[in-house]
Amino acid sequence: MEQLPCGRWLRLVSSLGMGQRAWEVTLDGERGRLAWSDPRPPRRGDENCFVPTSEIIAVEETELNKKQRNSGKWQKMGKPHAFTVYYVKKARNHRWRCSDVTFWCADEHLCNQWIQALKELLEMQKSRPKQLLVYINPYGGKRQGKRIYEQKVAPLFSLASISTDVVITEHANHAKDNLFEVNINKYDGVVCVGGDGMFSEVMHGLIGRMQKDSGIDQNNPKAPLVQCNIRIGIIPAGSTDCICYSTIGISDPVTSALHIIVGDCQPLDVCSVHHNNTFLKYCVSLLGYGFYGDVLKDSEKKRWMGPMRYDYSGFKTFLTHHYYEGTISFQPAKHTLGSPRDKYTCRTGCYICKKSEQQLAQQRKQCGLKHEEEEEWKIIKGKFLAINAVNMRCACPRSPKGLSPAAHLADGSADLILVRKCSRLDFLRYLVRHTNQDDQFDFSFVDVHRVKSFQFTSKLSEDNESNVTDMGKKRFGQFCRDHPACCCNIANSTWNCDGETLESSAVEVRVHCQLVKLFARGIEETCKDEAASRQSSVEQLTVDIVPPMGRRKNESSRNLSKYAF
Ligand SMILES: CCCCCCCCCCCCC/C=C/[C@@H](O)[C@H](CO)NC(=O)CCCCCCCCCCCCCCC
Ligand SMILES: Nc1ncnc2c1ncn2[C@@H]1O[C@H](COP(=O)(O)OP(=O)(O)OP(=O)(O)O)[C@@H](O)[C@H]1O
Numbered sequence: 001m002e003q004l005p006c007g008r009w010l011r012l013v014s015s016l017g018m019g020q021r022a023w024e025v026t027l028d029g030e031r032g033r034l035a036w037s038d039p040r041p042p043r044r045g046d047e048n049c050f051v052p053t054s055e056i057i058a059v060e061e062t063e064l065n066k067k068q069r070n071s072g073k074w075q076k077m078g079k080p081h082a083f084t085v086y087y088v089k090k091a092r093n094h095r096w097r098c099s100d101v102t103f104w105c106a107d108e109h110l111c112n113q114w115i116q117a118l119k120e121l122l123e124m125q126k127s128r129p130k131q132l133l134v135y136i137n138p139y140g141g142k143r144q145g146k147r148i149y150e151q152k153v154a155p156l157f158s159l160a161s162i163s164t165d166v167v168i169t170e171h172a173n174h175a176k177d178n179l180f181e182v183n184i185n186k187y188d189g190v191v192c193v194g195g196d197g198m199f200s201e202v203m204h205g206l207i208g209r210m211q212k213d214s215g216i217d218q219n220n221p222k223a224p225l226v227q228c229n230i231r232i233g234i235i236p237a238g239s240t241d242c243i244c245y246s247t248i249g250i251s252d253p254v255t256s257a258l259h260i261i262v263g264d265c266q267p268l269d270v271c272s273v274h275h276n277n278t279f280l281k282y283c284v285s286l287l288g289y290g291f292y293g294d295v296l297k298d299s300e301k302k303r304w305m306g307p308m309r310y311d312y313s314g315f316k317t318f319l320t321h322h323y324y325e326g327t328i329s330f331q332p333a334k335h336t337l338g339s340p341r342d343k344y345t346c347r348t349g350c351y352i353c354k355k356s357e358q359q360l361a362q363q364r365k366q367c368g369l370k371h372e373e374e375e376e377w378k379i380i381k382g383k384f385l386a387i388n389a390v391n392m393r394c395a396c397p398r399s400p401k402g403l404s405p406a407a408h409l410a411d412g413s414a415d416l417i418l419v420r421k422c423s424r425l426d427f428l429r430y431l432v433r434h435t436n437q438d439d440q441f442d443f444s445f446v447d448v449h450r451v452k453s454f455q456f457t458s459k460l461s462e463d464n465e466s467n468v469t470d471m472g473k474k475r476f477g478q479f480c481r482d483h484p485a486c487c488c489n490i491a492n493s494t495w496n497c498d499g500e501t502l503e504s505s506a507v508e509v510r511v512h513c514q515l516v517k518l519f520a521r522g523i524e525e526t527c528k529d530e531a532a533s534r535q536s537s538v539e540q541l542t543v544d545i546v547p548p549m550g551r552r553k554n555e556s557s558r559n560l561s562k563y564a565f
């Protein structure tokens with residue numbers, strides 16, 4: 001056993017029992033891992049297991065159960081001393097589970113030494129939260145938020161010694177308003193149990209509070225906003241859960257809880273949306289006009305249907321096939337290395353996000369925000385079925401690769417997708433590509449641009465502004481009377497902003513690089529499903545050498561566990 005001058009354990013190696021066998025167990029502080037292996041000469045198929053200390057959830061002294069105590073081995077040995085290590089086990093499709101392993105030994109002092117060393121290592125993980133503020137929306141998604149939290153999440157938080165203050169919301173904006181009042185410095189993070197709308201509420205509360213405390217006027221679209229350093233955790237219990245799915249890779253409450261416990265941190269870009277120098281909303285996933293705005297508006301009347309409301313309203317909106325005329329002007333995101341048609345996608349520790357952050361900081365230091373205003377604006381006029389600005393890929397179980405598969409979580413840009421007027425059949429082909437592997441931008445009627453800011457004005461508001469006295473226009477019905485079948489819509493659509501509707505159709509949007517932080521790590525690279533199923537956090541390293549004499553060739557390590565030592 002070795003100890004660093006600071007008192008940190010560098011390496012602890014012992015022979016400990018697990019089940020009915022002795023294992024060589026190593027706690028390697030330097031490499032940051034706990035490993036256990038069979039000390040006998042290795043044979044084909046033998047397994048060495050390890051878990052990174054950053055993915056250990058807790059360690060506890062354990063009483064061996066009656067069955068274990070009564071087995072022949074224990075009786076000879078007197079009272080064994082045991083401890084259990086709880087750790088993250090990675091399963092298929094980015095799913096995480098809490099697994100455990102129990103080690104025992106006859107020496108009480110040795111057992112305590114192990115518990116103490118592991119606890120010290122856990123204490124050293126400074127990014128882990130100790131105190132969380134939790135908001136539960138009991139009405140999100142299938143109305144399971146409270147049950148999900150109590151049954152799946154709270155026991156894990158308590159295992160990891162995380163204290164919580166839990167607020168069950170009583171009305172919309174409860175969490176947001178509450179965040180302006182609480183002593184926020186008391187907490188290491190805020191957790192929302194619900195869907196994208198609930199996340200949006202918490203994010204608005206935190207960003208708003210931060211700007212208020214720093215004297216920043218949110219109504220000024222050009223104000224440089226102050227970053228929020230308090231992380232947000234999302235326990236998915238909503239209808240789409242796109243933000244959770246796009247930042248973790250799955251909507252699964254246990255996986256999310258484990259990312260919170262290990263103290264992951266993923267910065268996230270946020271769009272600010274203004275109209276006439278008035279702040280409207282922030283947005284992190286989809287800001288959509290036309291199709292997705294209309295789906296949302298219709299679905300709000302059908303909340304009682306739960307998550308199914310989106311399929312119902314989606315089908316209905318698809319049939320109406322309305323398009324909208326307007327002008328988009330945007331500033332291309334020149335600072336970023338990526339492009340929306342890249343094959344490379346944003347992953348844990350993404351190089352492009354890191355580079356973009358540095359580039360933006362450098363540019364701002366050199367030229368300030370004024371320079372950004374003078375940068376080139378591109379203008380596109382047209383008739384659009386959908387205008388979608390996405391800050392992240394916007395993946396969800398309905399669309400696993402998302403609306404823009406190569407969008408980045410934290411590169412200071414958004415992908416602006418313009419779907420021009422086309423036939424119903426073409427639009428259906430476009431929608432279907434959200435659900436399969438084909439390229440949804442490979443259509444003549446779809447354009448995609450990576451932008452750092454954009455503005456939109458509908459033709460209707462332009463006409464009204466330029467000729468407000470033209471009362472003739474106001475007498476016009478909602479849809480074009482002369483051409484009932486043409487699907488042109490002289491009414492405005494509404495913006496779908498992270499699942500909330502916006503009042504104004506004319507908007508001014510700016511991307512704020514890495515304005516908030518989540519308890520997440522982006523999508524991990526392990527992705528081939530078959531490979532992922534074989535790999536777990538406790539990695540199984542197969543030792544591939546010729547078996548020693550006297551051992552059966554096909555003897556697996558699992559069979560060996562039957563052997564007493
Ligand atoms: C033929 C199948 C085509 C399926 C196409 C599926 C595309 C799904 C794309 C989902 C994109 C989600 C973006 C995230 C937005 C969130 O910030 C927001 C708040 O949670 N959710 C929604 O607005 C909720 C938006 C939900 C939209 C669902 C749209 C469903 C369209 C169905 C069209 C059916 C046409 C069938 C014709 C025979
Ligand atoms: N107690 C409450 N009663 C009514 N509404 C609430 C309450 N608490 C929160 N809300 C509001 O409910 C809205 C929707 O909630 P949430 O996002 O959790 O579920 P969802 O809309 O089903 O899921 P998704 O946003 O993923 O589609 C949020 O915008 C939030 O402001």
Ligand SMILES: [Ca+2]
Pocket residue numbers: 269390391392407408409410411412413414
């Ligand atoms: Ca982005």
